[in-house]
Amino acid sequence: MAFFRSLRTGSYQTSRARFEQAVRVHGLPSNVDEAVRSRLRRQEVLYRPDNQFHFVVTEAAVRFRLCPDEAMIAQLERLVALSAMRNVELGIIGFDAQCIVSPRHSFWIYDDDLVTVETYSAELNLAQPQEIELYGRVFEQLAAVASYGSAARAVILRAIDDLAARMDSPGS
Numbered sequence: 001m002a003f004f005r006s007l008r009t010g011s012y013q014t015s016r017a018r019f020e021q022a023v024r025v026h027g028l029p030s031n032v033d034e035a036v037r038s039r040l041r042r043q044e045v046l047y048r049p050d051n052q053f054h055f056v057v058t059e060a061a062v063r064f065r066l067c068p069d070e071a072m073i074a075q076l077e078r079l080v081a082l083s084a085m086r087n088v089e090l091g092i093i094g095f096d097a098q099c100i101v102s103p104r105h106s107f108w109i110y111d112d113d114l115v116t117v118e119t120y121s122a123e124l125n126l127a128q129p130q131e132i133e134l135y136g137r138v139f140e141q142l143a144a145v146a147s148y149g150s151a152a153r154a155v156i157l158r159a160i161d162d163l164a165a166r167m168d169s170p171g172s
Contacts, residue, residue, distance in 0.1 A: 049087055056091040056143050058103055062159045069167050076160045080153050091146025092155045101141040109135055 045051055062079070065072055083090040093099065108116045115126040115135045126132065147155065 046082070046085070046088065052087050052089075054089040054091075054143065055082075056093065056139065056146050058093045059095050059155055059159075062092060062156055063162075065163075069163050073160055073163050073167075076156050076163070080156050080160075083149070083153055083156075089148065090152055091143055091148050092152040093142060093146045094155055097145040097147075099142070099145055101138055103142060107135055107139075109139060112136065 046053065057079075062076065067075070079090065082088050093103065105117060109132070110116070112132060113127070115132055117124040117126065126135070146152070
């Protein structure tokens with residue numbers, strides 16, 4: 001599960017793998033190349049120093065293999081790099097963290113004006129003040145139990161090491 005205070009991140013390989021999955025699940029015509037280009041263009045906002053982002057991700061999300069191992073490692077390396085950016089705060093809720101609220105599903109909060117929740121069949125755009133306030137409280141409670149900085153990077157680096165070891169082992 002991922003809980004973001006802004007846009008999702010992803011590498012080219014990961015985006016491609018995820019869009020290809022969506023085409024298979026929904027039986028859609030494939031326009032994966034354009035979708036990937038659009039996703040990567042959206043990420044340019046991360047490099048504008050006047051924008052601030054706060055991402056919280058569970059360790060399960062870091063370890064759940066939704067794409068080939070090589071793409072997953074690239075995604076994790078990108079998270080490590082993003083975590084060092086001055087305008088990005090990345091928290092990881094480790095397996096050992098005691099959550100005070102259940103991380104039920106992913107959501108994105110945009111400047112206290114909009115909350116977006118994606119399901120298999122729809123994107124929900126929540127704009128009612130009480131909904132935004134609720135998701136803001138949930139985000140703050142999840143963020144409070146997350147690790148940041150070198151502790152968050154350590155979780156990601158362990159996941160990279162585990163994937164690399166899996167790739168190096170015979171028969172994998």
